[in-house]
Amino acid sequence: MLIGLQGSGKTTTAGKLALFLRKKARKPLLVPSDVYRPAAIEQLVKLGNQIMIDTFTMPEINDPLAICREAKAYAMKHGCDTLIVDTAGRLHINDEMIEELINQKKLLTPRETMLVLDAMTGQDAVNIASTFNEKVGVDGIILTKLDGDTRGGAAISIKAVTGKPIKFIGVGEKLDAIEPFHPERMASRILGMGDIVSLVEKAQEVFDEKQARALEKKIRKEEFTLEDFRDQIKQMKKLGSIESIISMFPGLSKFRGAIDFSQAEQDIKKTEAIINSMTQKERLFPTIIDGSRRLRISRGSGTNVQDVNELLKRYMEMKKMIKKFTKGGIKGFPKQLFMR
């Protein structure tokens, strides 16, 4: 059961949690019970559709208790093992609304009552957390919007005052932008020391090992095409923005904000657009790209011919490099190393 103030990010977090749990081979059921905010239920239904996770709704019913009761029965029948109940946002000082939450909790007897908290709340977060804990009872906390400029120092005070653990952190707008909370990583974040562990984990999740092996084979056979190049770019992008990757390297976080990474991001985007504007044949056999094709590609991608030329030049250089490596390099390299 997710509870919290208005606008703390409960509904988005519900979607993220569902996706997270499914990755852990569970079968979650999303239960929107926010009958107050216009289109709140619809929002969760849409998120559920996006990630193809079942959402339980009862049109025309605006009693959160009834929805919860029926959702439980539905989950039993359909073999869902985890209910994620989204509740309406409310102020911790609004007794009437808190009462409703207490009743909802009594009915659901949730395994986890999670307080969703906006990390930007700063030190007032402590008041909010302890009030919710006293009145409703909280098992854990989810800190959201940690991708802003807050370092999350409130995490320390919340834990100290309420004694409740922080279970997850929300780190972006996309539905996979949720991470289990790791105190040592948060500590290095608060101190600005980078987070190499999270980076490696993320890379493992994004890069497919099979794909990587297939690519290696291609490189050995000198078949690395522009198509493969584009796949590489796509995978890179899944890792996050250059800035966010940089900030995870220890010692590099100080460059965050000091250097404008948007230019580099722009270049990557441009490259992708150019390759997207080619036909498949052109991607596989770039040598056929002549002057008139270059003009067409540049128009299609909103760039100019020089940009296309630049990209093709870089690609050819890359191919040459690969050739050098595969001929004498990669195969010969380990041998040389051991023969000595």
Add this chain to the structure above:
Amino acid sequence: MNLFEKIREGLTKTRDQLLTRIEWAVKGRPISEEAFDAIEEAIILSDAGLETTEYLIRELKEKWKRGQIKTSDDIERSIMDEVEKILLPVEKEVDTNTHKPFVILTIGVNGVGKTTTIAKLAHFFKKAQKKVLLGACDTFRAAAIEQLEVWAKRVNADIIKHSQGSDPAAVAFDAVKAARARDINILILDTAGRLHTKSNLMEEMKKIKRVIGKEIDGAPHETLLVVDATNGQNAIVQAKTFHDALHINGIIATKLDGTAKGGFILPIAHTLKIPIRFLGIGEKIDDLVPFQAHAFSRALFHSKD
């Protein structure tokens, strides 16, 4: 309930926190240096920021040394006066009669209450007999368009929308065209929440502004930043960053009823000097009140009345 009572009620948490501390320090004893330390602490705890708080305390001490402050009542009155002085320059009501259509672009970080505030605004303008059109430029968040649609129906305003995932600038373009064609007084554009740290989303917003500006000279006439009072100090950072990137004409502070950090309004007025247009002080549709320096400072520090 009149306007002042509404503001007063909305600021209950902030006022309680401030007054208990201040009264404890000054009631029934001669005023001393220590009393000012306690007052300083109380004001800082309301998230008024160091710079503004120090300024206030300096002014108060001046008065005290000049013999203008003798009793605890004098202190309360003087704080109120000083706060009002800080706030007065940002008390500027938005004049929507200057252009037709008058275009308002609302921006803010995620979850501050942009869409709800727009509904309240539309309601406010409709009460003043204006023709209002809403533009659903939040094409990113799931069901954001539907949310605005429900509100449009409730306040009886027209709405221009595209489907989710479409270009927000294109929606803005259509909305501006429609506003002209339908003889609309005020066009309010809703946009997707964006953290102030995301430069790509700032660029998107600049594009929306450009597109509107091309259609109507000088539009948007009001770039309105919505900030969440529960964010306290961070709201000030937000205001600064958004202002640097997009030049803001006005601010609406929401959720003042849920926090004891209502003092964050002070540095916005004192250092940023951006007009504060409205305050959101409750969940109901008419819980949006025009900002008034006098009422706000009295509601912040006056226990009686």
